[in-house]
Amino acid sequence: MSAVRQPSIAIIGAGIGGLVLAHALRARGFAPDLYEQSPELPEIGAAVALAANATRELERLRLLDDVRLSSTEPTELIHRDGRSGVRISSHRVRLGQNYEKRYGAPYFGIHRADLQKALRAGLAHDDVDITLDTVRKREPNAGRGLDKAHVCERCRA
Numbered sequence: 020m021s022a023v024r025q026p027s028i029a030i031i032g033a034g035i036g037g038l039v040l041a042h043a044l045r046a047r048g049f050a051p052d053l054y055e056q057s058p059e060l061p062e063i064g065a066a067v068a069l070a071a072n073a074t075r076e077l078e079r080l081r082l083l084d085d086v087r088l089s090s091t092e093p094t095e096l097i098h099r100d101g102r103s104g105v106r107i108s109s110h111r112v113r114l115g116q117n118y119e120k121r122y123g124a125p126y127f128g129i130h131r132a133d134l135q136k137a138l139r140a141g142l143a144h145d146d147v148d149i150t151l152d153t154v155r156k157r158e159p160n161a162g163r164g165l166d167k168a169h170v171c172e173r174c175r176a
């Protein structure tokens with residue numbers, strides 16, 4: 020019986036995309052390595068809205084309960100005229116659980132840093148390595164494979 024070889028997977032950037040991808044790969048049995056150029060995951064960013072297409076995926080990855088702890092669920096979404104402030108339309112969200120009933124998953128508002136923290140905490144005890152302070156870039160003539168990428172400390176592409 021031949022052993023199945025695990026591919027070596029490098030994810031460049033431990034932002035929201037990189038961290039979610041790490042969870043998704045881990046859920047499928049892979050152990051990716053994450054490389055982040057910043058020496059730490061900084062608390063930068065603004066509020067982000069997580070609509071049902073995002074929260075459904077977080078639920079599937081069993082991350083929604085942790086994300087919920089740092090989130091708010093608005094009573095309703097109100098669209099206003101940018102100049103006059105006049106209310107143009109509104110959609111109930113938490114009111115009557117309207118949004119979740121309609122889309123099958125909740126609508127959250129969360130600060131990007133809190134989302135990043137929850138996603139990282141979910142990887143803390145796993146076999147996913149996060150290497151900080153490392154810029155990973157492909158050598159100019161190295162072809163398309165990430166296995167030919169090379170790691171360099173504090174260099175910029």
Ligand SMILES: Cc1cc2nc3c(=O)[nH]c(=O)nc-3n(C[C@H](O)[C@H](O)[C@H](O)COP(=O)(O)OP(=O)(O)OC[C@H]3O[C@@H](n4cnc5c(N)ncnc54)[C@H](O)[C@@H]3O)c2cc1C
Nearest residue numbers: 031032033034035036037054055056065067068153154155
């Ligand atoms: C003001 C604002 C409001 C937003 N609101 C919403 C919203 O309401 N809802 C929503 O869904 N989205 C929103 N977005 C968009 C959302 O924030 C981005 O789509 C999302 O953060 C992108 O994730 P990412 O992981 O691709 O990039 P990032 O979060 O930018 O992460 C990329 C990471 O890769 C690292 N990196 C880059 N190059 C290298 C390298 N060569 N080697 C190592 N590390 C590297 C960077 O340091 C960074 O940490 C908003 C964005 C902004 C700016």
